Amino acid sequence: MRQRLQNIDFLGVILWIFRTAIIVAVIWGTIATILDNPYTTENWFDFIVFGIAQGSLYALIAMGYTLVYGILFMINFAHGEFYMSGIFTATIFVAIPMSETGFLNRHPIPALLIMGVVAMATSMGVAVLTERIAYRPLRRAPRLVPLITAIGASFFWQYFFRGLYGSGITAFPTVDVLKGSITLGGLEILKTQVVVIVASIFLLIGLNLFIMRSKTGKAIRAVAEDKDIAALMGIDVDRVVVITFATGAALAGAAGLLYALLFRQIHFYMGFIPGIKAFTAAVLGGIGSVPGAALGGLLLGMFESVGPSLFLEGLGIPSSYQLKDVIAFTMLVLILIFKPQGILGEPLTEEKA
Amino acid sequence: MKRTFLALSLLLTAALVLAACAPAEAPYDCTDEIGCVDIPPGDPVRIGYMLVISGPNESLGVDSRRGVEIAIHERPEIHGHPVELVGEDSLCSAEGGQTAATKLVSDPSLVGVIGTNCSSAGEPASRIVSQAGMVLVSPSNTAPSLTNPDDTWNPGYLRSCHNDKVQGAAMAEFVYNELGVRKAATIHDGSPYADQLQEVFANTFVELGGEITAQEAVNVGDTDMRPVLTSISVTGPEFLYYPIFIAEGAFITVQAKEIGGLEDTILSGADGMISPDFIEAAGEAAEGMYISGPDLGFSGPVAERFFELHLELYGEDPISAFHAHAFDAANMILDAVEKVAVLDADGTLHIGRQALRDALYATSGLAGMTGTLTCNEYGDCADPKISVNEIQNGEYIAIWP
Structure with missing residues (x-):
């Protein structure tokens, strides 16, 4: 008993108080909101659907972070720019001309597919180029070096595309077939949100099959396990790294198109905040883990959407939606303190940590 | 012998120096409480701008910059010194205002600054520009706190737009x-x-x-x-x-x-x-x-001339809301500089910083494009028409x- 008491240190106590305080605040807020419930069931359903739609975008972008971290143990902070580059290019060169000629509304499905292909191809091109020029020469450098290079690459691409397409806001054209909402068991869901959620589910299942079933996927997993031994087994590590970057970027490009359908505003800085949020989602779920990043993204989106109404309003906090980022990043801090490996992450070995 | 020589040569030097000065008046004596800007002959009178000229609110800043440029186009010289415009991007955030202001005030020859667009950038900028002894006239900071002395107002801050x-x-x-x-x-x-x-x-x-x-x-x-x-x-x-x-x-x-x-x-x-x-x-x-x-809905000869020049210089009509306020802000500064600047016989221009502030706050009945501008003691100068x-x-x- 005395032994256990001696093991309790000051920091541990503080962290316990911190954790308890947050849990009490969340429960208190939730109970107060539910007792006072100003919202109808439809409202709560709406909050959840908004959260899932936003969360599936985070999940798709988070895949890029988690895949690259899985094999290189580096945080690719330029990933948000891969996402921006694809949809920006597709909007300027495909979506706007197609909308002006009327092709978009006459043949919406082929038009959207072409946009998707252009967005994904551009994102992949940018990613492969960044990997080749900025990251590969630093493969054996200390781990802080590629991290800083990634931040530099992020700025480079932002201002490159700003120079290319301008610094204003470009509106993504409206697709007529996706206007309005459908009724599902008495509840209304926006068509764009249905598209975003369904497409994300397909892409995530596709990614999982690719990693788990295909030969290339096997090679990716082998390189993630141990680069040097994988190389000894005849795997071309550089090629696998390029494929990994390209896969993550393709999903980011697809996420860009889905984002454009949902929010219809494109500008050169649009990759920054989703990039940070997706990184948060990846850490939340367990960086390096594919299902973890998907779960992290969904949870983050849901908490951002439901959290302010559910936890904060009951506590009597005015303008609670201003604090939605606080909820997102508090979750990140809590996870980093109490489960550094993330929700689904495996405990980190000495070498990977 | 040596000592006499030294004394003689010193005397000679002193005589020469005095002789050189004799025809001119005594050197200009800056009595201003917070210092003077001295502009040697041929050097420009430098006016700064800090506006949001990139990002989503770019049009707001570009529009007001054009207003400033037109004002300078109409008055390219003050007492024989050309007017030069230098600028920084203050974005639409407190960080942007802080950076832009710090960078601009590092140039001690700067007389005054026009900016910022966003009140968020105006708060830190007002403080920094004020501490540097310069003046800041905003064309579009409309937040009430900026001209409230109990809040974020600083001496040297004025605005040509309405208070919210x-x-x-x-x-x-x-x-x-x-x-x-x-x-x-x-x-x-x-x-x-x-x-x-x-x-x-x-x-x-x-x-x-x-x-x-x-x-x-x-x-x-x-x-x-x-x-x-x-x-x-x-x-x-x-x-x-x-x-x-x-x-x-x-x-x-x-x-x-x-x-x-x-x-x-x-x-x-x-x-x-x-x-x-x-x-x-x-x-x-x-x-x-x-x-x-x-x-x-501006009218009158000033406005007509403004729109004519705008079309001529930029090939389009004004793109946002504060071009006229920026034009008036620039004219407020230029008028005040004209009023307080002292021209030496050798062409050096001296501008007292406190005198410039006083002249700006004393602006009264200025016939601007946005109306008749009269400043109160905390720098609200607009003739507010909403x-x-x-x-x-x-x-x-x-x-x-």
Whole structure:
């Protein structure tokens, strides 16, 4: 008993108080909101659907972070720019001309597919180029070096595309077939949100099959396990790294198109905040883990959407939606303190940590 | 012997120096409390600008920069010294204002600065420029706190645009009396401009007898406004006022149309959203929105000449709301410099910094493009005329008063 008491240190106590305080605040807020419930069931359903739609975008972008971290143990902070580059290019060169000629509304499905292909191809091109020029020469450098290079690459691409397409806001054209909402068991869901959620589910299942079933996927997993031994087994590590970057970027490009359908505003800085949020989602779920990043993204989106109404309003906090980022990043801090490996992450070995 | 020689040569030197000075008057003696700017012959009078010239609110800053450029185009010289414009991008944030101001004031030959556009950038900029002894005249900082001495006002800060105490009250009156609305809600983005403007609106609206059902806030950079809009829709407002900026404003406008319970709510914003970029970003959803802002129905010879030059120099009409205020702000500074500058016989121009401040605060009855400008002791100089615009077919059409 005395032994256990001696093991309790000051920091541990503080962290316990911190954790308890947050849990009490969340429960208190939730109970107060539910007792006072100003919202109808439809409202709560709406909050959840908004959260899932936003969360599936985070999940798709988070895949890029988690895949690259899985094999290189580096945080690719330029990933948000891969996402921006694809949809920006597709909007300027495909979506706007197609909308002006009327092709978009006459043949919406082929038009959207072409946009998707252009967005994904551009994102992949940018990613492969960044990997080749900025990251590969630093493969054996200390781990802080590629991290800083990634931040530099992020700025480079932002201002490159700003120079290319301008610094204003470009509106993504409206697709007529996706206007309005459908009724599902008495509840209304926006068509764009249905598209975003369904497409994300397909892409995530596709990614999982690719990693788990295909030969290339096997090679990716082998390189993630141990680069040097994988190389000894005849795997071309550089090629696998390029494929990994390209896969993550393709999903980011697809996420860009889905984002454009949902929010219809494109500008050169649009990759920054989703990039940070997706990184948060990846850490939340367990960086390096594919299902973890998907779960992290969904949870983050849901908490951002439901959290302010559910936890904060009951506590009597005015303008609670201003604090939605606080909820997102508090979750990140809590996870980093109490489960550094993330929700689904495996405990980190000495070498990977 | 040696000593005598030294004494003689010293005497000779002194005589020579005195002889050289003799024809000129005594050197200019700067008696100004916070120092003088001395501009040698041929050197320019340097005026700075710090405006938002990149990012989503670029049009706001480019529009006001053009106003400043036209003012200088019309008055390229002061007492034989050319006027030179130097500038920094102050963005639409406190960090941007801090950086731009720090960079500009590092040039001690700078006389005064025109800026900033956003009140968020104005708060730190006002402090830094004031400490450097310079003057800052803003064409579009409308937040009431900036000219409140108990809040963030600093000596040397003035503005040529209205104070939002006027705009918020005017909008509340329009909404209550003209539209007959009794339940309104507001959204701000945490910036001093939006927060204070919606507060003035809400207070006046309640005084008139209306009810404010919700006062929410979003963050700059947010994209998903559906949750906050759902939360507001529950309170059943007939009218929603979000005096924020272009990107977030457009997200709210588009997404509000998709929220059950807000389909018939009247949407409305303020001068931060007067820009073709807003129309482009919000698309059809912006139709029928009410936007409060400065009255842009300028007339008279000054305005005619301005629009003529604008078309000639930039090939288009003004793109946002504060070109005229920027033009007037630049003229306020140039007038004051003209008034207090002392020209030496050798052509050096001396400008006392405190004298310049005093001259600016003493501005009275200046016939500007936006009206007759008279400054009070805390730098509110505008002749505030507010109008409400309705967006019709992508154009801002003034409908009130």
